[in-house]
Amino acid sequence: MQQAKLVGLQKALQQRAALQQLRQPVTVEQYGGRLLSIAGKSYLNFSGNDYLGLATASEVVAAFAEGAATYGAGSSGSPLVTGQHSVHVELSELLADWLGLERVLLFSSGFAANQAMLLTLADKDDHLLLDKLSHASLIDAALHSPATFKRFVHNDLASLNKALSSSISREHQPMVVTEGVFSMDGDSPDLPAMLSLCQQHDALLLLDDAHGLGVSGPEGKGTAVAQGLNNDQLFCYMANFGKALGVAGAFVGGSKTVMDYLEQFGRHYVYSTALSPALCAAVIKSISLSRSQPWRREKLHSNIAFFRAQAADLPLLASSSAIQGLVLGSSKRALHLSQQLKQEGIWLSAIRPPTVPRGSARLRITLSSHHSEQDIQHLLQSLRQYL
């Protein structure tokens, strides 16, 4: 019996390999932000999400060590048993104050936060409307939810309007879910227009701002604030700590009622070990640096502008964020170019289906405040040489 199962698994692996979609895990031997060391060789890193260079900031690293010495390495329980320590409360209150939210709840990852947010808040008679390019954590939650699930065309208000018009129910407000910065394309929705459309249809707007928090808006308050909104105009604001803040973990924020409800009924919250308190101490320091050192954001945005100006001849997706997509089409081509760049000392992973739609394999270039203009020029020269 077990044999039959194994044969099935092997077949699926072989099929994935035949499609050039097999992922090869790499082990980073040394991480320096700008540089990565893999298999004894150093590479310029254009594949990470450490947009502000905070993962290696000495103050953040020291806060992590001090946090472990003070609170212990692990939380030793789920948050409603004995897992919540004073540093969790401090981090939650800091986030709420920084982002203008009534209350936030911490989660062990962005994936868990998104699952909890949609699976807990959407009931059988609800309608969940998701952007077509939503992250897997949102799509999976919507697929597993008993709510009616529809997708609208990426960043397309007319398509959303159509989906909203067919989701009218007296008692159940439709829930519209989008991202501040899309993880693979790097573009953003027009959030004020989307919110106003939601208001016209009495719908709720939920935002995953994993790639916007820390990067956009004054003091890094995220994409909604950068576009002139307040985060509390959203039904939920979710983001994680593993991207610009350089650590790991996540949160969902919103009104006290919504968060009280998630705290009681969110299974990913209730039945999961609370974040390590040492990690919370590191995130607190990271938030403080991200707010008080605007040069990190300024350097990142000047690198983005420099990259866009220098790369005008390349077939890039339209994006003014740290994520710049160079779509190549086939997985084979994306893998080949990624290999060629390695010879030039550049680490730039190929992103292939099913992470992105079929036929849109790409190099997902990510910029950070660590990069210099020479680094960017080296990348562009190498890309031109091989394209």
Ligand SMILES: Cc1ncc(COP(=O)(O)O)c(C=O)c1O
């Ligand atoms: C848009 C988006 N949402 C959620 C997640 C999941 O976050 P985490 O890596 O903290 O689980 C990611 C990260 O891959 C993401 O890009």
